[in-house]
Amino acid sequence: MxxxxxxxxxxxxxxxxxxxxxxxxxxxxxxxxxxxxxxxxxxxxxxxxxxxxxxxxxxxxxxxxxxxxxxxxxxxxxxxxxxxxxxxxxxxxxxxxxxxxxxxxxxxxxxxxxxxxxxxxxxxxxxxxxxxxxxxxxxxxxxxxxxxxxxxxxxxxxxxxxxxxxxxxxxxxxxxxxxxxxxxxxxxxxxxxxxNPKPFVQDLLNNRQRRERAIAGILTDEPLSTGIIMNALYSKVDPVLRRAAERNVISHLIKLEAEGLAIREGELWRRAQPVAADAINQDNL
The missing domain is CATH 3.60.15.10 (Ribonuclease Z/Hydroxyacylglutathione hydrolase-like)
Known part of the structure; x- marks a missing residue:
């Protein structure tokens, strides 16, 4: 981007x-x-x-x-x-x-x-x-x-x-x-x-959609923490940016939960059903 x-x-x-x-x-x-x-x-x-x-x-x-x-x-x-x-x-x-x-x-x-x-x-x-x-x-x-x-x-x-x-x-x-x-x-x-903001805005939306597919693809039948999911997707080392990335992951998981694609078990998350993965490793929050 x-x-x-x-x-x-x-x-x-x-x-x-x-x-x-x-x-x-x-x-x-x-x-x-x-x-x-x-x-x-x-x-x-x-x-x-x-x-x-x-x-x-x-x-x-x-x-x-x-x-x-x-x-x-x-x-x-x-x-x-x-x-x-x-x-x-x-x-x-x-x-x-x-x-x-x-x-x-x-x-x-x-x-x-x-x-x-x-x-x-x-x-x-x-x-x-x-x-x-x-x-x-x-x-x-x-x-x-x-x-x-x-x-x-x-x-x-x-x-x-x-x-x-x-x-x-x-x-x-x-x-x-x-x-x-x-x-x-x-x-x-x-x-x-x-x-010329429209191409940039479209990139932002595309990135969120890619990220969501990647998160859905990481989920398994075994419950995972948001930290594990974040580490699989982001290579950020700054602790502030890592916290921000994890907050975005949680927000995506809540969206997936509302759509019936993820299940929350306390602080852990697992998949609700198989989802095709698009696990593109990008570092955009």
Whole structure:
């Protein structure tokens, strides 16, 4: 899969990505967040929307305030994972800007000021519910060929789908939804912008389907642990990436269980019936 990479971006700087949209990359680099969370500043002057304020870091909030002069009119959330949502309360307190987010947040202690549903117009865009990575995940179609794809489609990596809130069936369905979209440029939650996104999205879906067939092919009548299944498919050595890979394996197994193709026995899994294997050993999560 042709992932896209970029040099480490300058910290604390709002770089123009396309006219009218700037990006500040938070200093929360990890093996699963790449260089850090992309915080987007949409608009100029007194009409700036901050999409995904990022992690709860005082320095990052200050960078947003410096870049906007504190003139933030709205805060928009793709989903309530801490690397995207953590700074939202502090930014709201500093600016008074209301928070727009999915009406049923995955964060139990958070209620958005402006609740959104699939298809709702929001700040000149359209909210698109894309569950899978998170149940409250939204993408935003900007109407000018641009779609903010957050963690649903990222250019530098495939997405971790970690149960119980991550759902592989919903994730694959949301990828199919993206294939039907007209946008020609995706701006993700981590990593560089993604031009011509449809072939990339199709590759993501194909990879998930190959991975699922491989997992089904590994299952036997003897119950196996998810660690054994993960080791048979992945050669990753970084412990963080290994945990992420195992979470994806579990999500696939839950999907197979729902389809009557796998049986769970405590923490172990076995096959429900013979399945043709396509055990392609790829390292994409």
């Amino acid at each position: 042709p992932f896209l990479y970029e040099p480490e971006p300058p910290r604390g700087v709002a770089e123009t990505i396309v006219p009218g949209i700037r990006r500040i990359v938070a200093g929360n680099a990890t093996p699963t967040t790449y260089h850090g969370t992309n915080t987007y500043l949409i608009g100029e002057g007194d009409d700036v929307t901050v999409l995904d304020p990022g992690p709860d870091r005082e320095d990052h909030v200050q960078h947003i305030l410096d870049a906007t002069g504190g003139r933030v009119r709205n805060i928009l959330l793709s989903h309530a994972h801490r690397d995207h949502f953590g700074a939202a309360p502090a930014l709201r307190a500093a600016t008074g800007a209301p928070i727009h987010a999915f009406h049923e947040s995955a964060e139990p202690d958070f209620t958005p000021d402006v609740p959104l549903r699939d298809g709702d117009p929001v700040l000149g865009m359209v909210a698109i519910h894309t569950p899978g990575h998170a149940p409250d995940h939204l993408c935003f179609a900007a109407g000018n060929g641009i779609l903010f794809s957050a963690d649903h489609v990222m250019s530098w990596s495939s997405t971790v789908v970690s149960p119980p809130k991550g759902n592989m069936t919903e994730y694959c369905n949301s990828l199919r939804l993206m294939l039907a979209r007209p946008e020609t440029l995706f701006l993700p939650g981590h990593g560089p912008k993604l031009p």
